[in-house]
Amino acid sequence: MAKTSKACKVTVTLASRNEFRRLGLEQLLQRIPLVESFTSYEGGAELASVAESETDIFIIPVEDLDESLVAFIARLPEHSKTLLLLDRVSDERVSRIAAVPAHGFLSEHDLGVESLADALERVSAGEVPMPYELTMKLLRRAGEPYRVDRDRAPVHLTPREQEVLSLLVDGLSNKQIASRLHLSQHSVKRLVTSILAKLNTPNRTLAVARSLREGLVHRTASREPEEFTA
Missing domain, CATH: 1.10.10.10 (Winged helix-like DNA-binding domain superfamily/Winged helix DNA-binding domain)
Incomplete structure (x- = not known):
């Protein structure tokens, strides 16, 4: 992995109710040169205090999303971006996933130092990383017959x-x-x-x-x- 200059580094905040996932992410973030610093929280309730922080990227598992957490993401400052972790991409979840104003998506099945570093770098650069499965399901849904809404x-x-x-x-x-x-x-x-x-x-x-x-x-x-x- 190429060494990242300090000027390009990012601050990260992660939130997960699952302690095992949270500790695993912390270990991965410690090994990524792009990450200047990170903080972690047990859930969305604790994130209310950091809505106006200098965090560059928030990492949040989709399974932890509720209305309050979606609202939190929606009101984040313009400089902050959100990377959603996907445990699975069922047809029932596609609409929910796509409706969240996130800036990138990463499958937990592919989670590792290199994949997380790549996702963070792309989100920081303004790209929208997305697992192949989610991409195909969104494109397939986009190709479905469209019913004109007269209203x-x-x-x-x-x-x-x-x-x-x-x-x-x-x-x-x-x-x-x-x-x-x-x-x-x-x-x-x-x-x-x-x-x-x-x-x-x-x-x-x-x-x-x-x-x-x-x-x-x-x-x-x-x-x-x-x-x-x-």
Whole structure:
């Protein structure tokens, strides 16, 4: 594993009611150069006091999620990101998982020093790491027949937002989109935020799923997709 410079390091907060999982994660975090420091809590109730902290990334198991913890994630400061740990990706859980405004997902079955380090690095870089199984289930759901909701207002995206949405579907991170469109990362972040608001979706994952399901992005055979990072 490449050594990470101090300027790129992140602070991490993890929360889990399962003591065995919590201790295991602590041991992994101690071995990751990217992690400058970390704190751990037994559950969501204890996280209320750190909502305005300087934590860069929160690690939370999906099985611990309840309404209060989802609300906690939703009100986190803009600089904080959330990595969800998935114990399983059943069809019944897909909607629940996708509805959480998280920034990345990691299967506990693949959990190790390298996989956790990679997920933390990608989340920090603005990408959305996601297990293959979850990716396929979301894309399959996006391909299901869509029933038009006559009460839902039509989505009106600007030409630039259309460009950004198309690149989101291709799995590009904010940094990659900025490079492709010759924009600043701040501008791309603002455009992504606007797209999420217009699509009424809490995260990039659901934005991509909805845009594909409703035909908001037109793919062409001649277009070469980038490596899928969402």
